[in-house]
Amino acid sequence: MEPGICYIKEEYLVPEIKNNAAHKDPVEHDNKRKSVEDNATENGKPKKYQKTNKKERKRGQNKNRPVFKQDSSLFLCHSLMNGPDLEKCAHANCRYVHDLTAYLNSKPEDLGVKCPVFDAIGFCTRGVTCRFAKAHLDANGRNIKSPHYDENKARTSMNGITSELQVRLRKREYDFTRSKQLVSQADKLRDEKKKKGEVNDSENPVGGTVVEDKTTTEAIVKAVDPPNTEKPIGAVVDDAETDGRDIAQKPPVDFVEKLILSPLTTVGNLPFRRICKEFGADITCGEMACAVPLVKGLTQEWALTKRHASEDVFGVQLCGNNPNIIAQAAQLLQETASIDYIDLNIGCPIELIYQHGGGSALMRRTNILETIVRSCSAMSPKIPFTVKMRTGVYADKSVAHELMPLVEEWGAAAVTLHGRSREQRYMKSANWQYIEECAAKVKHIPVIGNGDILNFEDYIEKREQAPHVSSVMIGRGALIKPWIFKEIKEQKPWNPTSMQRFDILRRYVNYGLEHWGSDMKGVENTRRFLLEWQSFMYRYIPYELLANPPQQINQRPQKFRGRDEMETLMSSPNSTDWVRLSEMLLGPVPAGFEFVPKHKANAY
Structure with missing residues (x-):
């Protein structure tokens, strides 16, 4: 089904739509508007034929959107976070505020009487800078801990980068010998196949006959890690106590009959994944992380690897164009992070990544792809290596049916196929017949x-x-209605009221404050990600309002009103209404605040 109209029951249509029986498809209207604009004349020539110095704007992202940034010079020094006279600042040229009284006088009023972070774990690390600070300050203005606070249990998130690891990476002192050996061995194996005539050495070899490869990833591992013939030294574990199982061997991830949350750039953050886990997602994956920043130890990229304790099966998705760097990133994650699997993104349609040979460009660079999959699959038997791809680069030239058997042969533990090409983005329906063929x-x-x-x-x-x-x-479906996992498992629709949906937003905000912090910076980070999510979530149409349920993901709704004001507000496509929703949860926006969503989520 191509983009069309999602019809609403007559009683919920706004008057001008209700009185217009022949309501036209908004997509058709947009096409007509573009045709009028293209045929408009200026100085006697159609505008579309006039020369212009402007480059055509890339579709898919609003790259020139305004991004609100706070003045870091107004932040309080960390030495004063927990109150007055507790510790002195050790930095002579510290640029942050050291006058606690002046800071408190300029600080906005608290957003509420209870701090979500303090209530959740018993201690708020933001101290006096918290926007709910009065909930955990004593009479002397010092930060307190709950009597039930347990520092060992307080950490609900894992991963991220330590300062010690960051220094080692920046000084290039981390030992990547193993990943280099695996890449070298994979290249050597490929060269041997080339000499036998089993490999087409072109940049785009997909299309030839697949030759079964008798050499498995075990051969690569044995070449890099020779069997240890020395006798073991130490205590012996009785097989009877372990039922013959290898207690050190972690069971592989079971990808069969599971509901998996797709890795979603920007919006698939840790608080959102917590919401999806609560609604029944079986497996989650972090946002796409680029291999080069990970190996360089950049904090922002390592933040994408963070995992909440509720994510019992969690993976990290990598993106890159160089086998050595991707293998190094895979080794780094396996040795320093708590993860269950690693996924390679070879379907990303972002122009910058594609032009640099990463993402969906790897579907055309199968020589490079083979080295990546073979080396990373052989890295560790405990952490599976999977691949996520699209049907191909071009809409009229699908290659996934030829590439997927190769990926299996090279050692991948699972493969995900998104039923659209890079060229199609999200403008066409996913081709599930082709997914079945593959x-x-x-x-x-x-x-x-x-x-x-x-x-x-x-x-x-x-x-x-x-x-x-x-x-x-599931990707966009979970963004529009995160309770989709609950519906699938119960095999019936769940029809939340507007207040139930608002409570989901409230939980997300609380998780965001816990994750990004409850000070001014954390509040605004939470607000920004909430608004990014709302740019998808507004597309949900309550079940009772639909004339022909269920709602389809690629249909534009007729203009409608909800059953109450909150429901109408939540369904508004206007970003100013999304900001109003955020203010109900996070207080007024700062002066000069603007929001434009990163993704053009209204592209059906």
Whole structure:
């Protein structure tokens, strides 16, 4: 089904739409508007034929959007966070505020009487800078801890980068010998195949006959790690006590019959994943992390690897264009982070990444891709290496059916297929018939289907269309309605009221304050990510308002009003209304605040 109209019951249509029986498709209206603009004349020539110095704007992201930034010189020095006279600042040229009285006089009023962070863990690290500070300050203005505070249990998130590791990476002192050896061995194996005539050494070799490779990842591992023939020294573990199991061996991730949350750039952050876990997501994955910043030890990129304690099966997705760097990032994550699997993104359509040979460009660089998958798959038997791809680069030239058997042969533990090409972005419906065709060609590893699942009816339909698919991955459907996992597991629609939906936003905000901090900077970070999420979530249409349920992910709704003011506000496509929602939870926005969503989420 191509983009069309999502019809609303007559009683909920706004008057001008209700009186217009022949309501026209907004997509058709947009096309007509563009046609009028293209044919408009200036100085006797159509505008579309006039020369211009402006480059065509790339579609998919609002790259020139205004981003609000706070003045860091107004932040309080960390030495005063927990109150007056507790410790002295050790930095002679510290640029932050050291006058606590002046800072408190200029600080805005608290946002509430209870601090979500203090209530959750019993201690707020933001101290006097917290926007709920009165909830955890004593009579002398000093930060307190709850009597029940347990420092060992307070850490609900894992991963991130330590200062010691960051120094080692920046000084290039981290030992990447193993990853370099694995890449070298994978290249050597490929060269041997080339000499035998089993490899087409072109930049785009997909399309030839697949030759079964008898050499497995175990051969690469043995070449790098020779078997240890020395006799073991130490205590012996009785097999009877462990039922014959290897207690050091971590069980592999089970990707069969699972509901998997897609790695979502910007919006798939830790607080959002917590919400999805509460609604029944089985497996979660962090936002796409670029390999080069990870290896360089950049804090912002390492923040994408953070994992909440509720994420029982969690993976990190890598993106890059160089086998050595990607293998190093994989080794680094396996040795320093708490993760269950690593995913390689070879479907990212972002122009910058594609032009540098990463993301979906790797689908055309199969020589490089083979080295990456072979080396990373051989890195560790405990942490599976998976691959996520699109149908191909171009809409009229799908290559996934040829590439997926190769990825299986190279050692990947699972493969995910998004049923659209890079060229299509999200403008066409996902091709689940093609997903099934590809899944049928993969014999021994799970295939995960991805695309256009917004309700349990979609889930059933897609599974019937693709019986060889092991599991499904959900992205935009979870952004629009995170309770989709609950609906699929219960096999019935869940129709939350506006206040239930508002409570979801409140929980997200509390998780955000816990994750990003409850001071001014943390509040505004939480607000920004909340607004980014709302740019997707406003597209949800309450079930009772639909004339022909269920709602389809690529349909534009008629203009409608909700059953109450809150429901109407939540369904508004206007970003100023999203800001109003954020102010109900996080207080007034700072002076000069503007918001434009990063992604053009209203592109159906």
